[in-house]
Amino acid sequence: MTTKTARLHIRRGTPGAPARIETFEVPFTPGQSLLDGLRWIRAKLDPTLAIRFSCINANACKECMIELEGKAAYACTERLREGDMHVAPLSNKALVHDLVTEIAPRDERLLD
């Protein structure tokens, strides 16, 4: 199968500091998920990229919520596409780090 390239523009940062957009070129074969791409970035380019996920394929844990083109989405069910993709943390949740936000129910957090 032919390899294509997605250009992922990812909003990164921690609370209190100004966010920055970083761009990564990610090769993929059609059918692969956005989460596949984010994991590829960690292994090949930058292991510090923070993203929350557990189940990887099953779409069972519902932990990988991010915003894609300004809309809430699961990273594991969106597919990589050729060209530009804009990925950001959920805007209606408190930011923790990069794409990770505080999504735990209030009474299941250690600090609050």
Place this chain on the structure above:
Amino acid sequence: MIRLETDVLVIGAGGAGIYAAIAAARDGCSVQLIDRSLIGRGGATVMAQMTVSVALGAQCPDHWEHHLADTLAAGRGLCDPALSQLLCENAAPRIREMDAWKVGWAREDGHIKQVHAPGHDRPRCVYVDFLNTGPAVSRTLRAQLNRIPAIRRIGDVLITDIVVHEGEAVGAVGLHLVSGETVALEAKSIVIATGGLTRLYRRNSGSLNMGGDGYALALRAGAELVDMEFVQFFPIGHLAPRMIGMDPIMWDPFRYKLGGRLLNAAGEEFADRYGQAESGNYVLTRDVATYAIYKEVEAGRGSPAGGAYLSFAHVPEAELRKAFGPVIDRLAKNNIDLTKMPVEVAPIAHYHMGGVRANAAMETRVPNLYAAGEAVGGANGANRLSGNGITEAFVFGERAGTTAAARAKARAASGWNDAAAARALELIGKRSQAAAAPNTAALLIELQALMSDCVGPFRTEDKLQQALTKLQQMQRELGPLPAAATQYDMVCLDWFDLRNMLLVAQCVVRAAIARKESRGAHQREDFPGMLPEWNLNQRLSWREGELSLERVPAVQPAAKVA
């Protein structure tokens, strides 16, 4: 540093951990239920799609002794009969309790429906439609959990070590992922319910949180591990085309309901070449099916992506719809039309038979330390029957919670000791970033590749030795200290994961090298055939920074069952 204190500490909030927490609170203890992920979402339980085995007798007459006989037969002489019996005998009360809690077991003609899964002598497995067993189980257990004020639920805390003082477990140390803070948890008794280890393999059905943490925690605390060579591969894991939004083991329920034909590249059925004919029904046990697919691929008769074809082309569309409703639409989104095309499947790491050695009260050999669920080794011997995983989680969880509560009530205090915790606390402590840190994410992938290539279901001395050498080399590469933890620091998380995964991988390899025969999920190409002199369980323990391995005769069932 954040300090917490409780009667019973439960590590891991899957089916086993939640059940343990509920049982301990029911018996009057305060409980802290901790998970590295979010509560009820991080492990295998929420991902299970298929069936749960129980001699309910709802479909046809049954008795737990028949279930036990099947479990022992599948375990090929290596089960700990006391654990297997506990599992089978206590399955019905747990499944009925879940029914009363409205899990929604599928029903037919006014009774709970039970399907016939491979290895069972009759229809015995309950489920929730459609492919919804795990989510329904998790939701139901969470609803119960949330009603109990004595249980504090805390997500995003990675437990890194059990704290042992004067030979007894007195609490644990963890990393609060969200803040990067160190956590000290004092407890009168502790339950390890951290699930399995399939993340060690490249292709696995599990989650990010299944790197075998509990095995490493228990081993370092002084407990024994047993049967670590037996990793179960699920034969028909989805291979191609790329499918998202569904777990790769989802074809199993299709086979229960509709049969489905397993074919090689030439379009021929091949299971009969390896001792079990199928003729449309689904009867192949997991180890035989795994073997058959590997051998076909090896003989050059595999599918293009390196597996076998699974075909439902002979099943009318209306029947597919009736059996799987919305799932057919999810498949369509992945451009999969079962009426027109086969899919490709291949074995995938799925479950761990081995684990922490515990008795039927779920006690490890370390006082105050208990284990539950897939973290425990022994109930399933050399091969697990389908459906026994969830049952084991419920039954062992309930039992561990009960005994851990009794223990906690008998102790005046945790016996926590700051000096005993110091090393574990310092490991998480703040320090500057090491200059030439390895790419931890890449190292993890390397580990998964190594385990898949050298320590899969088919093993040789050569490959296993190669793996051992490489693991030691990777250990050096990882270095003795993690980087400082910041907020949700994936590099630091990877470091702690690698620390455990490298240790647990070594346990699997050491036990696999030592077992010079083939049995169940452990197949040695250089030692084919199962040998009576190997009716032994292998136990591993950690002495002065070294693994040590001991062999003991497998316990035979007291009386002939069923």
